[in-house]
Amino acid sequence: xxxxxxxxxxxxxxxxxxxxxxxxxxxxxxxxxxxxxxxxxxxxxxxxxxxxxxxxxxxxxxxxxxxxxxxxxxxxxxxxxxxxxxxxxxxxxxxxxxxxxxxxxxxxxxxxxxxxxxxxxxxxxxxxxxxxxxxxxxxxxxxxxxxxxxxxxxxxxxxxxxxxxxxxxxxxxxxxxxxxxxxxxxxxxxxxxxxxxxxxx
Numbered sequence: 426x427x428x429x430x431x432x433x434x435x436x437x438x439x440x441x442x443x444x445x446x447x448x449x450x451x452x453x454x455x456x457x458x459x460x461x462x463x464x465x466x467x468x469x470x471x472x473x474x475x476x477x478x479x480x481x482x483x484x485x486x487x488x489x490x491x492x493x494x495x496x497x498x499x500x501x502x503x504x505x506x507x508x509x510x511x512x513x514x515x516x517x518x519x520x521x522x523x524x525x526x527x528x529x530x531x532x533x534x535x536x537x538x539x540x541x542x543x544x545x546x547x548x549x550x551x552x553x554x555x556x557x558x559x560x561x562x563x564x565x566x567x568x569x570x571x572x573x574x575x576x577x578x579x580x581x582x583x584x585x586x587x588x589x590x591x592x593x594x595x596x597x598x599x600x601x602x603x604x605x606x607x608x609x610x611x612x613x614x615x616x617x618x619x620x621x622x623x624x625x626x
Contacts, residue, residue: 435556436483437544444509444519445476448490449545451505452521453552459500463551467497470554471541473527473565476519478577480544481559482584486511488518491525492554532568532599532610537561559586564596568605570613575620582621589621 436442449470456468472480475487505521527533534540537557546553557565559581566574581587587595596614603610 435480435542435544437480439479439483440509440511441476441479441486441517441519444507445472445480445490446545447509448505448507448519448521449552449554451507452502452554453545453550455502455505456500456551460498460551463497465549465551466546466553468500468552469495469538470552471495471527471538472544472554472556473525473562477556477562478580480556481562481586482580484577484580484584486517489520489522491522493525493527494523527565528604532564532596532603532605534561534564534595534599535602559584560591560595563587563592564599567596567599567613567617568610570617575617578617579620579624582624589618589625592621593618 437446452470456463471493472490473493474489474491475485476490478484479486502521502523505523507519508516509519510516527537538555540558540561541555542558544554544556563578563581563586566578578592582589582592593614596618600607600610600614
């Protein structure tokens with residue numbers, strides 16, 4: 426099932442949202458400088474973590490952007506950061522973490538790339554950047570499921586991104602081929618879904 430959503434439901438015009446887009450613009454410029462003949466769309470970025478959470482909910486900020494890069498060829502991005510001023514007038518730095526990999530998660534939905542929502546990239550840009558869907562983001566947090574992960578999932582749920590049963594179904598689909606202790610993962614899914622069901626009752 427394709428869960429691609431419109432950018433209209435995303436928080437890309439907040440101070441942090443604009444900083445995330447700016448960071449992708451800088452990555453695009455770096456790629457263009459290093460690979461002069463790069464074809465449009467041959468480099469792809471998928472945003473996870475706190476940056477993705479902010480884009481979906483306008484919730485807590487993050488000091489970095491967890492990005493999975495898929496590149497036509499290897500490049501050296503170096504340290505890419507964007508300085509911005511938040512809504513409280515505080516200057517902050519947002520750093521691109523190009524070492525991030527979503528495979529460290531015990532649960533990773535199979536079609537997360539197909540369902541991801543495009544944030545940046547035109548017909549002439551070598552980079553196309555996406556944010557994973559709220560549902561896929563929630564599922565990736567099911568393995569560790571620390572207190573902050575639970576809070577993030579609740580934030581996504583309260584923002585109307587998915588129901589408890591939708592999360593259960595999607596997480597159980599991701600169990601196929603999952604890395605890690607399946608019994609523990611099933612327990613985490615049940616625990617989290619029950620929390621959301623209580624919120625819905």
